[in-house]
Amino acid sequence: MAFLDRFSSELEALGLSLLWHPSISEQSGEDVTAILADVIQGRIVLDILCVEGAVLRGPGGTGLFNRFAGTGKTMMEWIRLLAPLARYCVAVGSCAAYGGVVAGGSDPTDATGLQFEDSVVGGALSKSYRSRAGLPVVNVAGCAPHPGWIVETLLALSSDQMTDGDLDVLGRPKFFADHLAHHGCARNEFYEFKASAEHLSHGGCLMEHLGCKATQAVGDCNERGWNGDGSCTKGGFPCVACTSPGFSNIGNFLATPKVAGIPVGLPLDMPKAWFVALAALSKSAMPKRVRANAASDHVVLPPKCQRDGGE
Amino acid sequence: MTRTIVGPFNRVEGDLEVALDIEGGVVSRAEVTTTLYRGFEQILVGKPAMDALAIAPRICGICSVSQSLAAAAALRSAMGIDPAPNGVLAAKIAHAVENMADHLTHFYLFFMPDFARQDYAGRPWFEQIRSRFKAVEGQAAGPALHARSQVMQVMGLLAGKWPHSMAFHPGGTTQSLDLGARVRLTGLLSGLRTFLETTVFGADLSALLSLTSRRQLEAFAEAEGADGDFARFVRIALDLGLDRAGGFAGPFLSFGAYDGLFPAGSSDGDFSPATVSEDLSHSWMTGNVELPGHGETRPDAHKPGGYSWAKAPRLDGRAAEVGALARQVVAQDPLLSGEVAGVGGSTVFSRILARMVELAKVLTAAERWVDEIRLKQPFCVPSRPVADGSGIGLVEAARGSLGHWLTIRDGRIERYQIIAPTTWNFSPRDVHGQPGPLEQALAGLDVGASGAKSPQVQHIVRSFDPCMVCTAH
Numbered sequence: 001m002a003f004l005d006r007f008s009s010e011l012e013a014l015g016l017s018l019l020w021h022p023s024i025s026e027q028s029g030e031d032v033t034a035i036l037a038d039v040i041q042g043r044i045v046l047d048i049l050c051v052e053g054a055v056l057r058g059p060g061g062t063g064l065f066n067r068f069a070g071t072g073k074t075m076m077e078w079i080r081l082l083a084p085l086a087r088y089c090v091a092v093g094s095c096a097a098y099g100g101v102v103a104g105g106s107d108p109t110d111a112t113g114l115q116f117e118d119s120v121v122g123g124a125l126s127k128s129y130r131s132r133a134g135l136p137v138v139n140v141a142g143c144a145p146h147p148g149w150i151v152e153t154l155l156a157l158s159s160d161q162m163t164d165g166d167l168d169v170l171g172r173p174k175f176f177a178d179h180l181a182h183h184g185c186a187r188n189e190f191y192e193f194k195a196s197a198e199h200l201s202h203g204g205c206l207m208e209h210l211g212c213k214a215t216q217a218v219g220d221c222n223e224r225g226w227n228g229d230g231s232c233t234k235g236g237f238p239c240v241a242c243t244s245p246g247f248s249n250i251g252n253f254l255a256t257p258k259v260a261g262i263p264v265g266l267p268l269d270m271p272k273a274w275f276v277a278l279a280a281l282s283k284s285a286m287p288k289r290v291r292a293n294a295a296s297d298h299v300v301l302p303p304k305c306q307r308d309g310g311e
Numbered sequence: 312m313t314r315t316i317v318g319p320f321n322r323v324e325g326d327l328e329v330a331l332d333i334e335g336g337v338v339s340r341a342e343v344t345t346t347l348y349r350g351f352e353q354i355l356v357g358k359p360a361m362d363a364l365a366i367a368p369r370i371c372g373i374c375s376v377s378q379s380l381a382a383a384a385a386l387r388s389a390m391g392i393d394p395a396p397n398g399v400l401a402a403k404i405a406h407a408v409e410n411m412a413d414h415l416t417h418f419y420l421f422f423m424p425d426f427a428r429q430d431y432a433g434r435p436w437f438e439q440i441r442s443r444f445k446a447v448e449g450q451a452a453g454p455a456l457h458a459r460s461q462v463m464q465v466m467g468l469l470a471g472k473w474p475h476s477m478a479f480h481p482g483g484t485t486q487s488l489d490l491g492a493r494v495r496l497t498g499l500l501s502g503l504r505t506f507l508e509t510t511v512f513g514a515d516l517s518a519l520l521s522l523t524s525r526r527q528l529e530a531f532a533e534a535e536g537a538d539g540d541f542a543r544f545v546r547i548a549l550d551l552g553l554d555r556a557g558g559f560a561g562p563f564l565s566f567g568a569y570d571g572l573f574p575a576g577s578s579d580g581d582f583s584p585a586t587v588s589e590d591l592s593h594s595w596m597t598g599n600v601e602l603p604g605h606g607e608t609r610p611d612a613h614k615p616g617g618y619s620w621a622k623a624p625r626l627d628g629r630a631a632e633v634g635a636l637a638r639q640v641v642a643q644d645p646l647l648s649g650e651v652a653g654v655g656g657s658t659v660f661s662r663i664l665a666r667m668v669e670l671a672k673v674l675t676a677a678e679r680w681v682d683e684i685r686l687k688q689p690f691c692v693p694s695r696p697v698a699d700g701s702g703i704g705l706v707e708a709a710r711g712s713l714g715h716w717l718t719i720r721d722g723r724i725e726r727y728q729i730i731a732p733t734t735w736n737f738s739p740r741d742v743h744g745q746p747g748p749l750e751q752a753l754a755g756l757d758v759g760a761s762g763a764k765s766p767q768v769q770h771i772v773r774s775f776d777p778c779m780v781c782t783a784h
Contacts, residue, residue: 007456008448018447024420026428026446028321028769056349064612065620067346069328070318101369105357108350108610144372144474200485201691226472228464235471235478236485236691240365242475251358253365253477297487297689 049086054095054102055124058110097139098245119245139171143242181214184222193286195294204294217241315763325779341753348620355727375474377708384704385717387481398483407677413709419455458506483691513539523645554660557771563637568707589622590741606728620783623738633711636665659774731781
């Protein structure tokens with residue numbers, strides 16, 4: 001996205017006007033509570049409500065683990081007040097969508113997502129919640145979500161282009177959720193031959209030994225760049241399926257669980273027997289170059305070049 | 312006496328509430344409340360030890376690399392391994408970029424927009440500053456955000472993505488670099504240098520780094536660097552007397568940053584982790600005073616006397632300020648040491664000044680680190696499994712000293728205690744009634760007829776660049 005001189009001009013060009021954002025708006029304190037009162041009383045129309053962070057219901061259902069500063073109310077109360085008034089409601093990040101890391105482990109704060117608790121419908125809002133435009137909460141999952149997913153969702157909503165059919169069963173926009181993080185992985189050749197990295201920083205595929213869940217996790221993470229053209233697998237570490245509910249509780253992120261030497265988490269829609277058979281076949285066909293580079297932190301055998309007059 | 316609750320406090324990271332008691336136009340008492348508690352220390356208990364590398368960085372979306380590096384350092388000390396030198400360099404560069412991005416964000420998006428408030432409509436500089444810095448509408452933010460997003464491409468090269476990368480390990484970093492990647496790093500840092508020299512400082516970084524006194528600084532802001540945003544800040548801050556506002560007398564603490572670039576220590580002398588304790592008397596936490604290596608986190612929302620989810624860290628029993636200024640005081644930077652000596656403590660002015668000086672110092676060092684990478688050498692040595700052990704990871708985030716204290720039992724996390732920079736700066740009182748640094752900085756402030764709406768309150772709070780999500784974590 002090109003940067004215009006003024007942030008506000010850029011938003012305007014996209015048809016958005018920023019009502020309030022905690023990190024960049026001028027308003028603080030009473031000026032903020034005045035905006036909220038105007039929304040509640042219908043003097044300001046709320047088109048898109050974006051919520052970051054899990055909804056903390058604890059302790060004991062009070063929501064006191066997250067008071068909205070200066071308002072005397074908990075964030076849980078505010079979300080339940082504002083969500084029905086919004087034309088669209090967006091959960092930004094896996095915490096707001098499903099509870100995320102904050103709902104992990106012993107879940108000390110009784111955390112939940114807006115409309116899902118983990119993968120079960122019904123979070124801080126009711127199962128039947130619909131925003132004014134008739135959509136459930138739009139879950140821009142990910143920890144953190146790609147900034148493109150956020151901006152594109154907002155643009156699709158502000159132009160009323162997103163419908164129920166554009167969301168998957170977990171409320172994620174299909175434009176990124178219909179992809180797998182594996183698609184476009186730069187380690188693809190190593191995957192093809194099941195040429196695996198043995199230690200972090202090795203060049204090979206991270207699936208067999210190092211816990212990579214990219215073949216099971218949704219997201220176009222390797223088709224669009226992160227911070228330029230990065231991605232988790234490009235950066236040398238496994239996909240942890242951060243777009244999935246409950247990802248943080250699976251644990252042991254850097255090791256692949258196996259039964260009888262075969263990874264448990266195989267690609268979801270591939271028959272296991274086929275996968276095992278093909279893996280054995282492709283391993284036996286593995287070029288020497290691929291084998292060497294998979295278990296090294298630098299390219300040790302480059303691709304062979306053809307040159308006139310010799311090898 | 313009137314008590315006013317100020318919140319939600321905008322343009323800080325996370326949720327902050329400040330209660331001010333005002334008597335005769337003067338703040339007689341301030342109470343700083345961290346209103347969000349998520350329980351990361353509890354969430355981490357029982358997890359496999361290495362899972363800390365995935366979970367701890369997710370405490371914060373703006374200082375994620377700092378959290379990663381503290382977790383990696385704590386695990387490293389438990390493992391007793393030495394990291395690959397290339398990995399140390401790559402981690403330093405990524406950390407430097409995150410910290411510089413935070414300093415830029417703070418200056419352009421959080422701090423300067425307060426000078427565009429209508430309160431200052433009569434000042435001679437107002438119209439120009441409003442057009443340049445007004446929140447959301449000002450001209451300066453767009454190019455600053457662009458420069459920030461450009462240099463953050465360093466993360467794509469070194470760490471796969473930002474925030475919440477798992478590239479940072481006890482043994483180094485997981486991404487090996489080739490020549491192409493190294494020259495791209497050089498190019499990206501060069502792009503930031505251009506932005507700093509043309510827009511932020513309006514002068515070569517070396518000119519800024521040669522300043523050693525207030526007199527030289529004022530001359531720089533009137534002449535060589537006069538067209539930079541930094542000079543605008545200097546002139547406004549001195550016009551408004553921010554070099555006398557929001558003081559804290561010390562001590563100042565730094566855990567040491569970038570593997571020796573900025574030393575560990577306190578303004579009172581050497582630093583030992585054994586002198587750090589946390590007091591729970593005014594926190595919504597069960598317990599008394601604890602050493603972080605043995606600390607417990609048991610929230611109690613109805614604790615009598617409690618007014619914050621933050622614990623109160625103390626250095627040898629004293630509230631301490633952390634951050635860029637503390638780092639530069641401990642490093643005995645002449646300009647910033649002079650500022651602190653001149654008024655007997657930190658001020659709004661010196662806190663911002665320190666961040667800007669750090670931008671120039673850290674970028675200059677990071678350019679050197681890129682050249683020091685040995686491309687053919689490894690970036691990561693394997694971790695060593697630890698069944699039972701403990702470790703401490705101390706780093707400097709943009710906002711100051713960040714510590715992780717870890718105990719491992721049967722390969723799993725038995726205890727994980729975290730003290731974040733803003734836990735120090737925005738701590739509540741302790742059992743002796745000693746207020747935290749911000750509480751001390753606000754006490755005695757003359758707010759006049761404006762009361763809690765005085766823009767000075769905004770300047771003082773934001774001068775610390777708080778990260779409230781980290782504070783109680």
